[in-house]
Amino acid sequence: MIANEPAASAAASISTRNLNLWYGDFQALRDVSLDIKPGIVTALVGPSGCGKTTLLRCFNRINERYGNVTTTGQITIFGKNIYDPDVSLTQLRKTVGMVFQRPNPLPISIYENVLFGIRSHTRRGEYSRRERDAMVESALRNVRLWDEVKDRLRKKATQLTLEQQQKLCIARLLPLKPRVMLMDEPCSALDAEGIERIELLLQELRKTYTILIVTHNMAQARRASDECAFMLLGRIVEHDKTLNVFLNPREKETEMYVTGRYG
Amino acid sequence: MEDSRRERDGAEGGAGQADSAPWLCRFLGPAESMVAGVVVRLCGYSAILFVFAILFFVLREAAPMLFGGMDLVEFISSPDWRPSSEVRPQYGILALLVGTLSVTGLAMALAVPLGLGAAVYISEFCTGKVKETLKIVIELLAAIPSVVWGFISYMVLAPLIVDLTGAPVGVNLLNGGAVLALMSVPIIVSVGEDALKAVPDSYREAALSLGASRWEVVYRVLFPAAKNGLLAAVLLGVGRAIGETMAVLMATGHAVQIPRGLLDPICTLTATIAAELGETVYGGPHYRMLFVIGLVLFTITFFVNLIADIVVKGIRNGQRA
CATH class of the missing domain: 1.10.3720.10 (MetI-like)
Incomplete structure (x- = not known):
């Protein structure tokens, strides 16, 4: 397992220390200590049920929706412990955006989807109509969706193709100016070309955001991530530069998994 | 138990009985299962029958007043409901x-x-x-x-x-x-x-x-x-x-x-x-x-x-x- 150099943890945007999580009696995360660096794409890989998604869902505390979750240990995001009593979930989720496995635009217009988050965080009338229009345009341009949808912003977002929906789900995070983006297998519902375009988008976005992506697709982890953490049965087995994990794995389990002999 | 269930399902699949409920076919021959199908269908259609029957009986009792004998304008616009008045109901x-x-x-x-x-x-x-x-x-x-x-x-x-x-x-x-x-x-x-x-x-x-x-x-x-x-x-x-x-x-x-x-x-x-x-x-x-x-x-x-x-x-x- 990787040693945590203190220097690295100071620079990290997300770090966890001895994180354990139980769903009822079932322990889904075991003693996870991990540092995610800003400005790069980090991939979480591992076989089904290893806890990748659970870990990801800890970082915006959306796990707590299910009543039977117990967590111990520490998660700090930009130096702030997110389990501190003074942390507002609304503020946390503004800073830490999430993209889901299945594109989930809300059944309202494209325009309103992009503004949904910002409307939760501002008073009515804080932005003028022109400012709102500009926000929508810039968010949609950033995800390369503007040209396709600019003439039907008032149409229901659920009528878009899956790829467009997923881009919209990324776009609606942008007006909130998040610093971290959590992506839970964002391409699993898309075809090969859609995947390519979303990965391209990731490369553009990573300059600005800390991106953490859960993926089942090993080729995608290899292509699209800078660092890679391999998980097994709720533990982090190995976390290193993506090339090292794939070409020079330190642990036997990692090697078995990345070479396709296990999982 | 699991096995016996699978076996039973398999047997049914193999028999490939008529379109009526498959579990019936275990107990009923083809003729009986056809009768059962008809009975179930009649139960379903009876709802339509009852609605129309109720409408018919209510309409039959109401008809003599509805189509003559009643003052439609008074019926709709008058607040006076005096059905048992001796002078003028x-x-x-x-x-x-x-x-x-x-x-x-x-x-x-x-x-x-x-x-x-x-x-x-x-x-x-x-x-x-x-x-x-x-x-x-x-x-x-x-x-x-x-x-x-x-x-x-x-x-x-x-x-x-x-x-x-x-x-x-x-x-x-x-x-x-x-x-x-x-x-x-x-x-x-x-x-x-x-x-x-x-x-x-x-x-x-x-x-x-x-x-x-x-x-x-x-x-x-x-x-x-x-x-x-x-x-x-x-x-x-x-x-x-x-x-x-x-x-x-x-x-x-x-x-x-x-x-x-x-x-x-x-x-x-x-x-x-x-x-x-x-x-x-x-x-x-x-x-x-x-x-x-x-x-x-x-x-x-x-x-x-x-x-x-x-x-x-x-x-x-x-x-x-």
């Missing part, structure tokens, strides 16, 4: 219609916020034991016979209303509205909760992950997404309130007049039929007019249900898109 249903509509309107004004509030609470804000208990209790509430509600309105609500408002009588529009509201709430809650439950969880997660509070999720995501189902819940509540007879008969005071305030006793279409049918001469004009009122009620509830149905279909189509 009058059959105006305006007061009864206003009675029904006002008591239903009042009931909905009370029941819709209460029912939808409860539906939101059960569906979104409580879990586990509390949720199960509440659902069972609400079903129990729906199962209370209407005469018991009438009893409660008479013995509990009426004295309470007299005490609180100083009204001369406690059986009036307010009392009837309150009782009908309590009777419609269970329907609104259970249909409303189903509508909220049908909203995909991914919408809730999307909104929460964008920083919306749970309350914002309710009114910015769930209400718009479930609006057809919630509207259907309200309309079914309306249907329940319009058709209710015994409880309103006991609660409203049964005075034929157009109410000028919440504390006026009123009379509804349904209560009039229930109270007067036994006193009429079979085949006489009064008797037939009560059946005409029955037709009016039939028409109103038919349209309320039809609208509710169209609205519910709307949800299904909406979800497919």
